[in-house]
Amino acid sequence: MKTIIKILLSISIVLLSYMCVMSILTPIRFDAAKESREKVIIKRLTDIRKVELEYRDQKGRFTGSFDTLISFVKQARKKVVMKEGTLTDKQLDAGLTEAKAVKIVHSGNAKEIAENGLQGFVRDTAYVNMIKAVFPNDYTPETIDQLAVIPFSNNEKFTLKVKNDYVNSAGIVIPLFEASATYKSYLFDLNHQEMLNAIDLQDKLNKFPGLQVGSIDEPNNNAGNWE
DSSP: OHHHHHHHHHHHHHHHHHHHHHHHHHHHHHHHHHHHHHHHHHHHHHHHHHHHHHHHHHHSSOOSOHHHHHHHHHHOEEEEEEEEOOOOHHHHHTTOOHHHHHHHHHHTOHHHHHHTTOTTOEEEEEEEEHHHHHOTTTOOTTTGGGGGBOTTSSSOBOEEEEEEEEEOTTSOEEEEEEEEEEHHHHSTTSOHHHHHHHHHHHHHTTOOSEEEEEOSSSOOTTOBTTO
16 A cells, blocks of 8 residues: 555655646747747738838729739839939039949039049839849749748738728828738647636737737838837
8 A cells, every 4th residue: 555655755755846847838838939930920011011111102002902912013113213423522512423433424514524433323213023122032923922921821811901091189090001911820739728827818808819910000111119
């Protein structure tokens, strides 16, 4: 009987020790995985913001449709200024400005260009594909559709909302947008209780339980809730 009691006590000690260790390691592992995933999702949300801002600049409003947004970035072109060369302090002291330098170069007068030392000065405007202009190293026409998908989710899409008729205190209409992903969408396969704890904490703080950029409730300069 004593031997059995000793064995049971030993097993209990081992189990309690294991539970104590796991009670410490589980939230640490959860937080590490959460932080790692959110870095990727934040990058995706900032990419969505870039495209929405380009869309607004060209259309005068935001769009709440990923189909429209992705179609836009595939087809639209962006004006970029190709720059080569800079004005030296000597040139600036002589009264040469960017505008004057551009005018001289565009005149094609080789003598005047040489006299002002502008042989390597280039300022040309070009229109390039939006994907190449905004995401030169991140997306291609074949992969840009992933812009709408929440990383680490079951192929869920970000929630995209717009309010293009928001009127501020000065009576000015300001278009607003927001894109978001909840904890449930990208933490669902981690420790369930830890995920619920994270959601509960955000609820108590009256904060969004996940990651969000922009806001349709009030202007926030299109900031992310991680910034």
